[in-house]
Amino acid sequence: MGPVYSTRSAAETADIVKSALADRTTLDVQGTGAKQPLGRPAAANAVLTLSHMNGVMFYEPEELVLSVEPGVLLDDIEQMLSEKQQMLAFEPPDYSGLFGSSGSGTIGGAVACGLSGPRRFSAGAARDFVLGVKGVSGRGEAFKSGGRVMKNVTGYDLSKLMTGSFGTLAVLTEVTLKTLPRPPFETTLLVSGVGLERGVAILRRMAQTPYEPNGLAYLPKGVGQGACAAIRLEGAKVAVEERVASLRKTLQGQKILTLLRGESQAFWRDVRDVASLIDGGSPLWKAIVPPSDVELFVQENDPQAYFLDWGGGLVWLTMKEESAAPSARNGAIYLVRAPAAMRATAPVFPPLSEPLRALTEKVKNGFDPAGILNPMRMYSGF
Amino acid sequence: MKALPVEQKVVDAADELRRLLVECIGEDNVVAEEAERRAYESDGLTAYRQTPLLVALPETEDDVCAVLRLCHERGVKVVPRGAGTSLSGGALPLADGVLLGLSKLGRIVDVDYENRCVVAQPGVTNLAITHAVQDRGFYYAPDPSSQIACTIGGNIAENSGGVHCLKYGLTTNNLLGLRLALMTGETIDLGGKHGIDGAYDLIGVVTGSEGLLGVVTEATVRILPKPETAQAMLVGFMTAEAAGECVARVIGAGIIPAGMEMMDKLAIEASENFARCGYPLDVEALLIIELDGPAGDVTESIRNVSNIAKSCAAASVRVSSCDRERDAFWAGRKAAFPATGQIAPDYYCMDGTIPRKELPRVLSRLSDLSSQYGLRVANVFHAGDGNLHPLILYDANNPGDLEKAERFGADILKFCVEVGGVLTGEHGVGVEKRDLMSEMFNETDLAQQQRLKCAFDPGGRLNPGKMFPTLHRCAELGRVHVHGGKLFRPDLPRF
Numbered sequence: 001m002g003p004v005y006s007t008r009s010a011a012e013t014a015d016i017v018k019s020a021l022a023d024r025t026t027l028d029v030q031g032t033g034a035k036q037p038l039g040r041p042a043a044a045n046a047v048l049t050l051s052h053m054n055g056v057m058f059y060e061p062e063e064l065v066l067s068v069e070p071g072v073l074l075d076d077i078e079q080m081l082s083e084k085q086q087m088l089a090f091e092p093p094d095y096s097g098l099f100g101s102s103g104s105g106t107i108g109g110a111v112a113c114g115l116s117g118p119r120r121f122s123a124g125a126a127r128d129f130v131l132g133v134k135g136v137s138g139r140g141e142a143f144k145s146g147g148r149v150m151k152n153v154t155g156y157d158l159s160k161l162m163t164g165s166f167g168t169l170a171v172l173t174e175v176t177l178k179t180l181p182r183p184p185f186e187t188t189l190l191v192s193g194v195g196l197e198r199g200v201a202i203l204r205r206m207a208q209t210p211y212e213p214n215g216l217a218y219l220p221k222g223v224g225q226g227a228c229a230a231i232r233l234e235g236a237k238v239a240v241e242e243r244v245a246s247l248r249k250t251l252q253g254q255k256i257l258t259l260l261r262g263e264s265q266a267f268w269r270d271v272r273d274v275a276s277l278i279d280g281g282s283p284l285w286k287a288i289v290p291p292s293d294v295e296l297f298v299q300e301n302d303p304q305a306y307f308l309d310w311g312g313g314l315v316w317l318t319m320k321e322e323s324a325a326p327s328a329r330n331g332a333i334y335l336v337r338a339p340a341a342m343r344a345t346a347p348v349f350p351p352l353s354e355p356l357r358a359l360t361e362k363v364k365n366g367f368d369p370a371g372i373l374n375p376m377r378m379y380s381g382f
Numbered sequence: 383m384k385a386l387p388v389e390q391k392v393v394d395a396a397d398e399l400r401r402l403l404v405e406c407i408g409e410d411n412v413v414a415e416e417a418e419r420r421a422y423e424s425d426g427l428t429a430y431r432q433t434p435l436l437v438a439l440p441e442t443e444d445d446v447c448a449v450l451r452l453c454h455e456r457g458v459k460v461v462p463r464g465a466g467t468s469l470s471g472g473a474l475p476l477a478d479g480v481l482l483g484l485s486k487l488g489r490i491v492d493v494d495y496e497n498r499c500v501v502a503q504p505g506v507t508n509l510a511i512t513h514a515v516q517d518r519g520f521y522y523a524p525d526p527s528s529q530i531a532c533t534i535g536g537n538i539a540e541n542s543g544g545v546h547c548l549k550y551g552l553t554t555n556n557l558l559g560l561r562l563a564l565m566t567g568e569t570i571d572l573g574g575k576h577g578i579d580g581a582y583d584l585i586g587v588v589t590g591s592e593g594l595l596g597v598v599t600e601a602t603v604r605i606l607p608k609p610e611t612a613q614a615m616l617v618g619f620m621t622a623e624a625a626g627e628c629v630a631r632v633i634g635a636g637i638i639p640a641g642m643e644m645m646d647k648l649a650i651e652a653s654e655n656f657a658r659c660g661y662p663l664d665v666e667a668l669l670i671i672e673l674d675g676p677a678g679d680v681t682e683s684i685r686n687v688s689n690i691a692k693s694c695a696a697a698s699v700r701v702s703s704c705d706r707e708r709d710a711f712w713a714g715r716k717a718a719f720p721a722t723g724q725i726a727p728d729y730y731c732m733d734g735t736i737p738r739k740e741l742p743r744v745l746s747r748l749s750d751l752s753s754q755y756g757l758r759v760a761n762v763f764h765a766g767d768g769n770l771h772p773l774i775l776y777d778a779n780n781p782g783d784l785e786k787a788e789r790f791g792a793d794i795l796k797f798c799v800e801v802g803g804v805l806t807g808e809h810g811v812g813v814e815k816r817d818l819m820s821e822m823f824n825e826t827d828l829a830q831q832q833r834l835k836c837a838f839d840p841g842g843r844l845n846p847g848k849m850f851p852t853l854h855r856c857a858e859l860g861r862v863h864v865h866g867g868k869l870f871r872p873d874l875p876r877f
């Protein structure tokens with residue numbers, strides 16, 4: 001694995017990257033390493049860890065803004081925000097169960113991997129909550145983009161570009177995030193005993209109602225609670241109860257289970273963290289598809305096990321044959337968990353069209369011309 | 383603002399370029415007559431004018447690509463334009479460039495309720511999207527005040543917002559996919575009905591890029607079911623501080639209204655005078671707070687907000703009882719710009735964003751600057767998200783007034799940056815704020831942004847002269863400066 005370098009400041013990070021640039025050392029950029037198994041293995045000969053760069057710059061709940069260094073633990077952020085009845089609305093997942101790592105990792109890792117939980121289809125993705133970033137490019141230069149305010153079109157939005165770029169463009173040294181109030185009350189309705197077709201129809205109908213569901217999942221028989229469509233409602237208690245009553249009317253004739261706060265939270269945490277597909281160790285895939293295609297997608301790929309999130313826009317699946325990859329007519333497919341050897345050869349990120357690949361490579365070169373930051377982590381070749 | 387040097391050989395070859403353009407997209411779609419070209423000389427920032435060399439009005443995506451390819455081959459600059467309502471001069475033409483008008487690509491390609499999205503060509507107006515889906519109870523959330531005119535392509539290029547973006551986000555938060563034509567005429571697809579996907583978030587980068595990276599030829603936007611109920615409140619205060627305090631406490635109480643707008647006395651008077659919407663004239667500041675969502679939630683929030691308003695010494699609180707009254711509450715705010723145009727010959731609209739808590743400081747600074755420059759200023763303010771629109775009143779017929787207004791505006795924006803805010807919240811940098819970019823960014827920050835531009839448009843032919851104070855050659859930006867063979871730091875701690 002080579003030497004491990006630890007940084008405590010942006011200046012020190014710039015120094016390390018500059019020296020690496022000088023002697024062509026390639027860096028595997030990490031927080032606590034919780035998401036190392038995600039993406040392709042970086043072809044690097046040294047490790048740069050940011051887990052000791054973990055200061056909170058500021059947290060102003062009434063301004064809905066939090067600014068932190070990348071090494072702050074997600075768990076600590078969750079704790080800090082919940083004390084003020086707030087949250088990261090994109091629900092960054094905890095893949096420690098999935099990857100057998102020791103914790104949920106750092107905020108830097110969460111932003112770099114750009115992962116979003118069940119609220120994705122209603123509240124937005126990680127990228128929608130990153131207001132500003134500071135980073136060190138592969139040129140060893142410290143730069144910033146965005147800011148701390150909610151509305152900002154001053155210059156290109158590099159904050160979004162950094163989000164989900166897996167550390168291949170720059171080492172993040174500070175991220176500023178938008179926080180949101182945590183709704184005081186939540187309830188989940190489980191419509192049970194429904195097959196895929198019926199389940200998807202329910203999700204679709206719910207997405208069209210004005211009841212503002214912000215969690216819509218379907219679990220088939222044998223997965224988690226099994227054969228049920230789940231609908232999460234959040235808000236003020238009386239208001240949620242009113243919406244529950246209305247929805248029950250819409251769903252008349254169905255068998256409905258109600259999950260109250262703690263149960264509901266646990267249910268969606270499991271959905272977020274893919275808890276029901278952890279066991280077995282076979283390669284785990286994730287497909288983002290137009291919700292209208294999801295039934296066809298499942299039928300055509302005939303998975304070993306699967307479940308749906310994001311109102312049917314996200315399918316988690318394992319295949320019957322370990323070496324098989326799912327395919328979609330429309331959408332994007334990711335390999336989420338697999339042995340390193342498979343991740344080094346199979347397409348881990350959705351393949352790019354030729355002009356898009358050329359452009360992607362040029363974007364990478366603009367930030368990291370020598371290819372020293374997480375080489376090959378996303379694509380073979382750069 | 384300093385204009386780019388004009389490339390005389392391009393100007394001299396205008397006839398030939400016209401002929402080639404006509405070959406590409408037909409006689410009817412090329413505007414060469416000087417008088418007709420002049421119709422495109424400015425956008426919503428009318429202080430700047432420049433007649434374009436030629437105007438191309440493609441009808442299809444293939445036409446767009448053909449024009450781009452031709453200009454690319456001949457090294458001719460291209461300025462994309464939607465409806466020309468930009469307030470920052472983003473669509474200001476070039477004397478040696480082709481203005482690429484996208485208004486003829488005005489078709490809604492697909493309305494897809496199942497996937498809650500609309501696929502539209504770039505020239506479709508913002509409001510037309512909502513119109514296409516409202517019968518089925520849906521709408522497109524971002525609602526700039528210019529929505530009857532401005533195009534979705536322009537909205538994407540400027541990352542436009544509206545009064546409802548506090549809850550529903552800006553354009554960037556409501557996009558699922560894009561088709562982009564690069565300067566070479568090649569097209570790329572980003573995201574789609576399934577949403578923004580893997581790879582780098584180029585949708586995020588293109589949104590707000592002011593036509594510098596590529597030409598949007600198709601957009602897939604998210605539509606939402608109309609909220610079950612929406613109610614607005616009109617709350618008057620005797621001081622702007624009290625109004626600001628109320629905004630902070632509403633959000634502090636965990637309530638995110640659909641919109642939360644503030645107007646100061648001058649803006650209230652101008653709007654009331656213009657729209658006769660029943661605004662109280664005896665208050666210093668007015669908040670319009672809209673709550674929407676399921677009926678029970680709205681009732682609950684209205685009650686909470688009313689209590690908060692009272693605890694902040696509100697002088698008056700009105701709650702809309704029907705949609706007509708709600709529309710009336712908004713009518714004045716939505717007409718604030720034209721209303722201001724009635725109380726002064728000219729106005730200059732600013733667009734800084736600040737951390738909300740800095741509002742009192744910024745307002746008092748504004749009033750100092752107003753006395754110093756001897757120009758009045760009316761304030762409308764997207765209070766919920768800290769986006770200020772001071773409208774500086776002036777008279778362009780008074781020699782020196784425009785320059786004074788511009789200096790005043792620049793001082794406001796510099797102060798926004800000083801208190802932790804930014805130069806522009808939704809109107810874009812364009813030519814207007816180009817030279818202020820260094821207030822917010824240092825050389826390295828700007829160089830890094832320009833390297834992104836180089837990835838998309840290495841020749842720098844697409845909308846040059848906007849956004850960046852100095853243009854560097856891509857080759858120069860691409861150089862890596864390594865301090866000769868310095869060793870990788872052996873002194874750093876290892877684990």
Ligand SMILES: Cc1cc2nc3c(=O)[nH]c(=O)nc-3n(C[C@H](O)[C@H](O)[C@H](O)COP(=O)(O)OP(=O)(O)OC[C@H]3O[C@@H](n4cnc5c(N)ncnc54)[C@H](O)[C@@H]3O)c2cc1C
Pocket residue numbers: 425426461462463464465466467468469471472473484504525526527528531532533534535536537538539540541542543544545592593594596597598599719808809845
């Ligand atoms: C009265 C008034 C009120 C306004 N209110 C608001 C408001 O509430 N909120 C807000 O955010 N803005 C507002 N604006 C500003 C303006 O309407 C927006 O910026 C709008 O998005 C511009 O759209 P447009 O079609 O007019 O674009 P244009 O002005 O034609 O162009 C704007 C920019 O987009 C680029 N462009 C246009 N089309 C494309 C394309 N297809 N591909 C690539 N680049 C393209 C141009 O090169 C230019 O840089 C207002 C303007 C006016 C005049």
